[in-house]
Amino acid sequence: MSTTPQGNPTAAADPASAPAQVADDSGAFAWLRALGPRGRRAFGGAFGGYALDSYDYFTLPLSMVAISAYFALDSGQTGLFTTVTLVVSAVGGALAGVLADRVGRVRALMLTVITYAVFTVACGFAPNYETLLLFRALQGLGFGGEWAVGAILVAEYATAKHRGRTLGAIQSAWAVGWGLAVIVYTLVFQFLDESLAWRVMFFTGALPALLVIYVRRNVSDAPEAAEARRQSGEKGSFAAVFKPGLLRTTLFAVLLSTGVQGGYYTLSTWIPTYLKTERGLSVVGTGGYLAVLISGAFIGYLTGGWLTDVLGRKKNIALFAFLSALCILSFSTIPEGANTTLLVVSFPLGFCMSAIFSGFGSFLSELYPTAVRGTGQGFTYNAGRGIGAVFPTLVGFLAESWGVGGALVFGALAYGIAVLALLGLPETRGKELA
Numbered sequence: 001m002s003t004t005p006q007g008n009p010t011a012a013a014d015p016a017s018a019p020a021q022v023a024d025d026s027g028a029f030a031w032l033r034a035l036g037p038r039g040r041r042a043f044g045g046a047f048g049g050y051a052l053d054s055y056d057y058f059t060l061p062l063s064m065v066a067i068s069a070y071f072a073l074d075s076g077q078t079g080l081f082t083t084v085t086l087v088v089s090a091v092g093g094a095l096a097g098v099l100a101d102r103v104g105r106v107r108a109l110m111l112t113v114i115t116y117a118v119f120t121v122a123c124g125f126a127p128n129y130e131t132l133l134l135f136r137a138l139q140g141l142g143f144g145g146e147w148a149v150g151a152i153l154v155a156e157y158a159t160a161k162h163r164g165r166t167l168g169a170i171q172s173a174w175a176v177g178w179g180l181a182v183i184v185y186t187l188v189f190q191f192l193d194e195s196l197a198w199r200v201m202f203f204t205g206a207l208p209a210l211l212v213i214y215v216r217r218n219v220s221d222a223p224e225a226a227e228a229r230r231q232s233g234e235k236g237s238f239a240a241v242f243k244p245g246l247l248r249t250t251l252f253a254v255l256l257s258t259g260v261q262g263g264y265y266t267l268s269t270w271i272p273t274y275l276k277t278e279r280g281l282s283v284v285g286t287g288g289y290l291a292v293l294i295s296g297a298f299i300g301y302l303t304g305g306w307l308t309d310v311l312g313r314k315k316n317i318a319l320f321a322f323l324s325a326l327c328i329l330s331f332s333t334i335p336e337g338a339n340t341t342l343l344v345v346s347f348p349l350g351f352c353m354s355a356i357f358s359g360f361g362s363f364l365s366e367l368y369p370t371a372v373r374g375t376g377q378g379f380t381y382n383a384g385r386g387i388g389a390v391f392p393t394l395v396g397f398l399a400e401s402w403g404v405g406g407a408l409v410f411g412a413l414a415y416g417i418a419v420l421a422l423l424g425l426p427e428t429r430g431k432e433l434a
Contacts, residue, residue, distance in 0.1 A: 079396020096145025097378015101236025168305010257384020
């Protein structure tokens with residue numbers, strides 16, 4: 001069986017799409033060849049969706065200083081932007097996972113992209129703080145669902161041997177979108193007054209609408225996985241991932257996701273503000289530091305994807321949780337005036353905090369059976385995101401007395417939670433997906 005771009009079963013399969021028929025299984029890009037033509041189109045759709053998801057997310061952190069000045073906000077109120085986004089994204093991501101099991105991966109992917117694009121643009125029209133907070137929350141509905149749905153779509157095309165590298169490459173799209181956002185931010189804020197520039201940043205969030213056209217025309221669900229879902233007769237539901245056979249997995253996967261995302265979003269939310277307010281960097285200077293951080297992130301995603309296939313899912317996450325915590329402590333305690341040292345440390349910080357994510361797509365996909373894979377991955381990843389959202393807000397309130405740099409150390413504690421969670425989860429490297 002195969003599927004149309006809308007995810008509906010049809011009579012004929014595309015033989016070239018089957019990973020098992022790829023003869024050449026060696027070389028740096030064997031993982032890409034192993035996807036087959038349909039898998040590569042799915043990869044393109046998921047990669048683009050996640051890159052633009054990242055772009056739309058970072059329109060807020062990069063504009064935070066300007067928004068704070070425009071609406072006269074304190075650090076607690078600005079931190080609430082991130083917390084609300086992440087909490088609502090937890091709901092959106094969990095719902096998108098159920099939807100992916102019910103209507104297919106591709107349809108769910110398109111819906112998430114449309115949602116985050118529409119409400120990112122709406123943020124640019126917000127007349128006051130409360131409206132902006134509402135629109136940003138609604139943006140989180142789509143933002144939360146895109147990664148989980150796109151990762152599952154590609155995971156079901158990937159071979160067991162290369163799944164870590166394949167999903168690590170998908171994760172690297174986050175750095176691409178982040179980098180694009182920094183470039184646009186640097187240009188917009190250089191040439192426009194801050195009172196208008198932050199609105200223009202949100203208006204550029206309309207870009208993902210173009211991706212939906214590509215996905216609609218070119219991308220389909222993996223045929224074998226779609227057929228397995230159809231034959232199972234089971235519809236995705238939250239109750240399914242809390243049944244006795246999956247309850248332990250679900251609880252520990254949520255804890256793992258909480259730790260990793262709590263640490264990550266603490267950094268991604270507050271580093272731009274830290275560089276501008278406590279380090280006194282200009283817009284261009286902040287962009288330069290972020291460029292180093294993002295370069296490290298991009299390489300980290302790809303390296304982590306390779307290591308998760310070599311070391312295994314759990315060892316890769318544990319290794320980079322420890323290194324990420326160490327980098328946070330180093331970054332936040334560099335003395336004032338040592339900005340060159342800060343620049344040097346930015347690269348390994350970006351590398352480590354991103355490499356830890358590379359195993360997530362494959363690990364969470366492999367923890368759940370096909371019929372509830374979307375629900376399991378969508379719920380655990382996004383429940384962790386929602387709970388982890390407490391960390392950026394905590395940093396925001398503590399920054400009033402501790403300073404942003406001092407408060408960032410709480411991100412290191414989050415990574416300790418992630419390591420503890422691994423004790424309750426099985427190693428899944430080499431597992432085949434139906």
